[in-house]
Amino acid sequence: MSLVHCEEVVRLLWQYMDRELDPATTQRLQEHIRGCRECGPRHDFEARLRALIRQKCAGRPAPAVLRRRVLALIREL
Amino acid sequence: MESAAVALNRSSDGTPATREFAALAEQHLDGLYGVALRLTRRKDAAEDLVQETFLKAWRSFHTFQPGSNARAWLYRILMNAYIDTYRKAAREPNIVEHEDVEEQYIYSRVQASEDLRRQGNPEEEALRRIMDADVEAALAGLPEAFRAPVILADLEEFSYKEIAQILEIPIGTVMSRLFRGRRLLQRALWEYAVQSRRVRPEREGTSS
Numbered sequence: 001m002s003l004v005h006c007e008e009v010v011r012l013l014w015q016y017m018d019r020e021l022d023p024a025t026t027q028r029l030q031e032h033i034r035g036c037r038e039c040g041p042r043h044d045f046e047a048r049l050r051a052l053i054r055q056k057c058a059g060r061p062a063p064a065v066l067r068r069r070v071l072a073l074i075r076e077l
Numbered sequence: 078m079e080s081a082a083v084a085l086n087r088s089s090d091g092t093p094a095t096r097e098f099a100a101l102a103e104q105h106l107d108g109l110y111g112v113a114l115r116l117t118r119r120k121d122a123a124e125d126l127v128q129e130t131f132l133k134a135w136r137s138f139h140t141f142q143p144g145s146n147a148r149a150w151l152y153r154i155l156m157n158a159y160i161d162t163y164r165k166a167a168r169e170p171n172i173v174e175h176e177d178v179e180e181q182y183i184y185s186r187v188q189a190s191e192d193l194r195r196q197g198n199p200e201e202e203a204l205r206r207i208m209d210a211d212v213e214a215a216l217a218g219l220p221e222a223f224r225a226p227v228i229l230a231d232l233e234e235f236s237y238k239e240i241a242q243i244l245e246i247p248i249g250t251v252m253s254r255l256f257r258g259r260r261l262l263q264r265a266l267w268e269y270a271v272q273s274r275r276v277r278p279e280r281e282g283t284s285s
């Protein structure tokens with residue numbers, strides 16, 4: 001089993017968080033991130049930042065007028 | 078407000094296809110509107126875009142395979158409608174090679190910032206400042222080609238493969254644009270966080 005270097009985490013962190021890495025790489029990174037004093041905080045910060053962005057950009061429901069328009073449109077199909 | 082699906086199920090003129098379509102529309106209306114709003118940045122334009130999306134979706138609904146990814150299918154139609162109407166140039170983005178910034182830009186800046194270090198908990202302080210930032214405006218300010226992948230990945234949680242289908246670009250291009258978009262967004266937010274430090278004491282001074 002190969003070691004993970006911190007530079008690899010920096011490079012692959014977003015793919016890791018996106019759950020887009022293969023299972024073996026995911027596991028290697030996960031183990032490293034949990035135990036590394038550099039990479040653990042980096043990962044946690046990135047996760048909180050992403051949650052913050054999502055929260056601040058949360059979608060609003062479609063306006064009722066649009067819902068009515070779409071409904072009317074489908075009834076005419 | 079009764080749903081389109083309920084209304085059509087009751088009506089005699091709804092065919093099985095229109096009822097199925099109505100259920101799909103009902104399910105994805107809010108999500109599509111949210112993305113339309115982020116793309117067009119205008120309420121009326123977003124509403125028109127969603128309506129256009131459903132018209133186009135209905136026209137090709139007979140080719141839609143039941144059980145396949147309806148959400149990605151609808152988002153692809155929305156993206157195409159958007160590009161056709163607003164941004165014909167978006168398919169070939171003019172990607173200027175600016176001086177690029179590193180991955181996890183904010184985190185790296187936080188580690189290097191003496192100003193934030195003095196706050197005791199630099200990560201918390203940075204997040205607190207970003208909390209005050211107009212994140213929506215920062216996202217809206219991203220160039221077109223980078224904004225769409227960020228919206229689809231970070232707000233809508235589509236996979237790279239789905240984004241590739243929706244935007245009709247290769248997965249490698251999805252990744253490079255998504256990461257670039259995230260870096261640009263982080264840089265914009267970081268600039269806000271740095272500036273807000275300079276502005277805040279003056280504001281507090283005038284209000285007290």
